[in-house]
Amino acid sequence: MDFVTAVTTDGGADYVEPANRIAVFDNDGTLWSEQPMYVQLAFALDRVKTLAPDHPEWKETEPFKSVLAGDMKGVAAFGIKGLVEIVAATHSGMTSDEFTAIAKDWIASATHPTTGKPYTSMIYQPMRELIDYLKANDFRVFIVSGGGIEFMRPWTEVTYAIPPENVVGSSIKTKYEMHDGKPAVVRLPEIEFIDDGAGKPVGIQKFIGKRPIAAFGNSDGDFQMLEWTTGGEGRRFGLIVHHDDADRDVAYDRDSTFGKLDRGLDDGPRQGWTIVSMKNDWKQVFPE
Amino acid sequence: MDFVTAVTTDGGADYVEPANRIAVFDNDGTLWSEQPMYVQLAFALDRVKTLAPDHPEWKETEPFKSVLAGDMKGVAAFGIKGLVEIVAATHSGMTSDEFTAIAKDWIASATHPTTGKPYTSMIYQPMRELIDYLKANDFRVFIVSGGGIEFMRPWTEVTYAIPPENVVGSSIKTKYEMHDGKPAVVRLPEIEFIDDGAGKPVGIQKFIGKRPIAAFGNSDGDFQMLEWTTGGEGRRFGLIVHHDDADRDVAYDRDSTFGKLDRGLDDGPRQGWTIVSMKNDWKQVFPE
Numbered sequence: 001m002d003f004v005t006a007v008t009t010d011g012g013a014d015y016v017e018p019a020n021r022i023a024v025f026d027n028d029g030t031l032w033s034e035q036p037m038y039v040q041l042a043f044a045l046d047r048v049k050t051l052a053p054d055h056p057e058w059k060e061t062e063p064f065k066s067v068l069a070g071d072m073k074g075v076a077a078f079g080i081k082g083l084v085e086i087v088a089a090t091h092s093g094m095t096s097d098e099f100t101a102i103a104k105d106w107i108a109s110a111t112h113p114t115t116g117k118p119y120t121s122m123i124y125q126p127m128r129e130l131i132d133y134l135k136a137n138d139f140r141v142f143i144v145s146g147g148g149i150e151f152m153r154p155w156t157e158v159t160y161a162i163p164p165e166n167v168v169g170s171s172i173k174t175k176y177e178m179h180d181g182k183p184a185v186v187r188l189p190e191i192e193f194i195d196d197g198a199g200k201p202v203g204i205q206k207f208i209g210k211r212p213i214a215a216f217g218n219s220d221g222d223f224q225m226l227e228w229t230t231g232g233e234g235r236r237f238g239l240i241v242h243h244d245d246a247d248r249d250v251a252y253d254r255d256s257t258f259g260k261l262d263r264g265l266d267d268g269p270r271q272g273w274t275i276v277s278m279k280n281d282w283k284q285v286f287p288e
Numbered sequence: 289m290d291f292v293t294a295v296t297t298d299g300g301a302d303y304v305e306p307a308n309r310i311a312v313f314d315n316d317g318t319l320w321s322e323q324p325m326y327v328q329l330a331f332a333l334d335r336v337k338t339l340a341p342d343h344p345e346w347k348e349t350e351p352f353k354s355v356l357a358g359d360m361k362g363v364a365a366f367g368i369k370g371l372v373e374i375v376a377a378t379h380s381g382m383t384s385d386e387f388t389a390i391a392k393d394w395i396a397s398a399t400h401p402t403t404g405k406p407y408t409s410m411i412y413q414p415m416r417e418l419i420d421y422l423k424a425n426d427f428r429v430f431i432v433s434g435g436g437i438e439f440m441r442p443w444t445e446v447t448y449a450i451p452p453e454n455v456v457g458s459s460i461k462t463k464y465e466m467h468d469g470k471p472a473v474v475r476l477p478e479i480e481f482i483d484d485g486a487g488k489p490v491g492i493q494k495f496i497g498k499r500p501i502a503a504f505g506n507s508d509g510d511f512q513m514l515e516w517t518t519g520g521e522g523r524r525f526g527l528i529v530h531h532d533d534a535d536r537d538v539a540y541d542r543d544s545t546f547g548k549l550d551r552g553l554d555d556g557p558r559q560g561w562t563i564v565s566m567k568n569d570w571k572q573v574f575p576e
Contacts, residue, residue, distance in 0.1 A: 165430075176486040176490055
């Protein structure tokens with residue numbers, strides 16, 4: 001609030017004109033839950049099961065075999081390569097409109113394995129309020145996530161009031177084609193861009209074209225985004241949400257598979273970033 | 289105006305909620321002049337001359353040799369490959385902030401070879417007014433251009449009231465690095481994406497994430513953008529600016545090197561697109 005007051009006070013030393021009031025938010029672990037796994041990974045695994053009847057060969061082909069057997073350790077053993085194969089099989093081969101419909105339908109019906117709630121209810125209420133507070137102060141708010149840009153866009157407008165054009169994420173290659181005389185943008189089985197870690201400043205420059213003045217994250221995948229944002233001239237703000245609340249959510253940081261926070265805990269304070277303790281600082285975690 | 293009235297009339301059959309009122313504009317030849325060549329090509333050629341003292345080898349290396357000799361036919365003979373080499377040499381090797389400063393300085397001082405005016409005065413006044421008209425009706429307006437995204441962003445906010453985040457264009461690869469302890473996004477000599485022709489719907493989906501309902505172009509490089517935009521459900525609008533005014537501007541279409549308009553003249557009307565005759569339809573071409 002001190003930061004927002006400083007940059008919005010006309011005539012103040014730290015005043016920033018509205019055109020330059022840009023805030024970026026990580027999604028997984030910052031705006032919504034990323035435990036027990038990234039929601040998009042749960043989506044991909046569900047898609048493997050849904051598509052399995054069309055792929056009898058998957059019963060004998062890894063990593064699909066492990067996915068269908070519910071063997072997560074087995075899936076993890078195939079590392080990044082296995083993940084890319086799962087993503088390619090579940091996220092490509094259809095048009096952009098078809099994928100949007102698939103993702104939209106899934107998010108409307110899927111439930112969190114621990115709480116039984118819709119994933120769009122597993123959002124962090126204080127961060128949701130922060131988005132509104134920034135917008136009320138003429139900030140433009142963007143999501144900058146390692147998650148799939150087209151996985152997020154079907155629901156981020158309703159859930160966070162962040163429209164598709166303000167979502168920056170990872171992507172696969174696409175191609176424009178005519179299908180039965182109708183134009184279509186088709187999704188190809190080829191990774192185009194990973195918007196994580198050092199990729200986040202690249203994605204920010206490419207999609208937004210201005211350096212943000214405020215950045216919000218929760219893991220080491222957000223380090224460079226915070227470093228890039230707070231490394232600019234003038235008044236800046238960086239914040240890390242530390243998942244230290246085992247009662248109301250899941251407590252995780254340095255040793256987590258998803259959303260590991262290690263360097264950020266050590267270097268963040270040194271950089272002048274605010275480290276939020278969910279346990280001590282948040283009155284409420286999830287929406288009612 | 290009929291279109292805008294139809295999509296903004298609450299309760300009307302063609303009503304479109306503000307969130308979906310997205311308009312896309314080509315830049316070269318639609319918003320500003322692209323004759324005698326793309327402005328960005330003039331920029332690249334000027335940069336070759338500016339950088340030449342640091343590159344004595346260019347005196348004997350093509351296509352730089354032809355550029356320095358002012359031999360445009362010679363440059364053209366090297367085709368796309370030559371152009372890519374010129375772009376790589378003049379558009380990479382510096383940080384994003386440095387390139388922004390270079391482009392900004394150049395556009396502030398460079399003048400059109402025929403009129404002697406700044407390039408930012410060679411904009412098409414009716415299109416400039418159209419941007420304001422659409423924004424007054426709650427449209428979000430984007431540029432979708434084959435030109436360099438980072439060449440356009442330094443001046444499109446002042447010239448067209450279109451902020452950097454609303455500019456979609458071609459790009460080279462970039463990388464995040466630390467330079468003397470300061471974070472930088474560095475421009476690499478590798479083409480990343482060409483936002484032209486069939487690339488425009490790809491760029492639109494990637495950067496905007498929603499299909500526009502109105503598209504404005506002037507050449508065959510805009511065909512797929514118009515086709516994609518007007519191919520959607522509901523009330524749509526597509527327009528092609530036909531450069532047929534030899535008195536007040538340059539007349540060109542089917543045979544032009546820059547901004548060739550051939551298929552659009554034949555198929556546009558069939559598609560229901562408005563073909564604007566600059567000669568007959570425009571009271572004024574450039575700003576006073």
